[in-house]
Amino acid sequence: MVLKCIAIDDEPLALRLINEYVSRFPALQMVNTFEDAITGAEFLKNNPIDLLFVDINMPDITGIDLVRSLEVKPMVIFTTAYKNFAYEGFELEALDYILKPIDLKRFTKAVEKVIDYHKYKNKPAADETDESLYVYSEYRMVKIDTATIEYIESMEDYIKIHITNAKTILTLMPMKKVLEKLPSTKFQRIHRSYIVPVSKIRSIQNRKVQLTNIELPISETYNDFARNWSKQK
Known part of the structure; x- marks a missing residue:
């Protein structure tokens, strides 16, 4: 190259x-x-x-x-x-x-x-081994290790990417677009306002997802995810 x-x-x-x-x-x-x-x-x-x-x-x-x-x-x-x-x-x-x-x-x-x-x-479209996400924040392109993402939160036109032991990253991007950039087997949308890493889900009860440090709601639109997650367990 x-x-x-x-x-x-x-x-x-x-x-x-x-x-x-x-x-x-x-x-x-x-x-x-x-x-x-x-x-x-x-x-x-x-x-x-x-x-x-x-x-x-x-x-x-x-x-x-x-x-x-x-x-x-x-x-x-x-x-x-x-x-x-x-x-x-x-x-x-x-x-x-x-x-x-x-x-x-x-x-x-x-x-x-x-x-x-x-x-x-330029990675192959089907390649889900890449562990990076690139977004624009504070006027520059920022590289994020996807393993450090705690959850992603929608803030109207912006999203907040909550990172383990690091500053939250704010970027101008719709939820749909960021979801397309993430490995589909590792991240799931649970609400119009939230995307979560599947590996960090501790439990799901009463339409709420318990992550490591926060509890987030599951909307009716994404109830299928909750049922499928429960079956896998």
Whole structure:
């Protein structure tokens, strides 16, 4: 696996640094670099790539507008000296957001995320052995080990993913979509507001599921799950 990359930045020094960092990763191949966004955008229209490093604050067109204009979007890492563009990066589902000056350690973390996410997106459809879930939270793509999920709670347009001994993760995603991303044999929806890991169910009684640290209701729509779980026991 080699991911083809380009970098767009109006600062030549930043481009050289990104190019030098990319050369340290066998999984990445820098195809081209551009000092202006318009030329870079033209290249992207005719040349499919896997990963785009793009500065946000450029004089001719912003990196945000460039990515928004693309019909086919590659994986994106934004680079910028400004923190105030984070929400726009989240809106465009950027994999990461690196502040300048770019540190090698921080760059490495972003690239590792890209490689992991590429493998995740390209796994066979029937593969349920993968133990990871990727969601956008706090303006970045976050990797979650599914074994650490205690339960998932709907909060209107958002969901809260409750994690064992860690901070709860809030992400903009419907329940149906997150359920599709989870292994169907390991997670079940029990209510319009709750998804639970089957392995962490301690008991089911009076249309309530007892998990390790919380009791959650089962709605009438999902009564079949309760009956099937009881039979398996």
